[in-house]
Amino acid sequence: MQYTKVIFKLTPDNEINREILTAYLSELDFESFDESETSLNAFYPKEKVSTVDIQGILSNIPFEVSFQQEEMPDINWNEEWEKNYFKPLLIGQECLIRAPFHKEYPKAKYEIIIEPNMAFGTGNHETTSLMIEHISELNLDGQTVLDMGCGTGILGIFAAMRGCKEVTGIDIDSWAFESVVENCRLNKISNMEAMIGDASLLGQKKFDLIFANIQKNIILQDIEKYVSVLNEDGVLIVSGFYRDDLEDIIGKASELYLRKLTIKEKNNWIACSFEK
Structure with missing residues (x-):
């Protein structure tokens, strides 16, 4: 491409x-x-x-x-990212993210293989690693998961590896749909479904856990829809915004009777979890 x-x-x-x-x-x-x-x-x-x-x-x-x-020249971007950018990434000492072309990498309890799309969604961004740290701390056995703005599917794939019952990934971009399908195949994940669209796709189906690593304005716009499909005692984890935006996010969550659980920060980026 x-x-x-x-x-x-x-x-x-x-x-x-x-x-x-x-x-x-x-x-x-x-x-x-x-x-x-x-x-x-x-x-x-x-x-x-x-x-x-x-x-x-x-x-x-x-x-x-x-x-x-x-x-840009029409070249093999996998090779370019392998040489210059996308290196195996270990998060929290137990989750390794790598590409299919990586030959040397540390061993980890969970190994996620991601086919890089210009390195977007490879875990290298602070918000992705913060989300993975949050997910690592939860018991996902038998849980139903919604991943909004799923990108390459990395968060949903990690949730599936950690024992969730099923995952729904939604993103507005067609490349994301294709990435999720390919990355689920690479990781032998059979219980994740990808959909093209936005929060308007949300209907009657309920979820125990919702991820939204998107952007502040979209979170504020759609958080009410997220809450409407979140089971009682369910957890919502949001990221994609800066520390200066945290007050607005917490304020909106409070209006919807969400209880703040944990805040994680890295290089001024924030990920925050709430319970319904």
């Missing part, structure tokens, strides 16, 4: 502004981000994002941002 690279120059250029810009750009169909000393770079499959889309996002940014685009 051919990708387009967008190079963003920020003024002033600092870590906080790069994090803010990344959060805004995540609303579009970018599949990964990386950084250089002088820019923040974003990648998307050709024709998935338009210049108008980018300009619309940048109009909301409270600092100056310029950008330019360049077409």
Whole structure:
């Protein structure tokens, strides 16, 4: 697949502004981000994002941002990520995430094989590892799980490995559906179903555990729907937002009579769990 690279120059250029810009750009169909000393770079499959889309996002940014685009060569991205980015990742000393092409990696109780899609959803982002840390602390035996914004399916696959009864993964992108199907095959997971869509797909089916590693505005918009399909005493784990956003998330959860359980933080990113 051919990708387009967008190079963003920020003024002033600092870590906080790069994090803010990344959060805004995540609303579009970018599949990964990386950084250089002088820019923040974003990648998307050709024709998935338009210049108008980018300009619309940048109009909301409270600092100056310029950008330019360049077409990337149609190369084997697995090989590129193997050489440069996607390395075997051990989370919490018991969950290993690796790609099929990795030959050397540490042993772990749970080994998740992920076919990388521009390294999006490979566990390298702080929010994914925070979610996995939360999931590691729960008893999932016989539980029904909903993974909203499932991406590559990594969280649902981990839940299945830890004994849950069944998993439903929902994402708005077709590539996510394809990734979940492929990654379930690689990990011999037969009890996870992938669906293309958003929270409007939620109906009468109830869940014991819900993951939503998405983005603050989507969480605030859809959390009431999540709660409506969460069983009594069920657990909701949310991530994809910064510490400065935590008060808004907790406030909305409190309005819905959710009890805050645990907060985890890494590099200013937050994951928080609630009980109904």
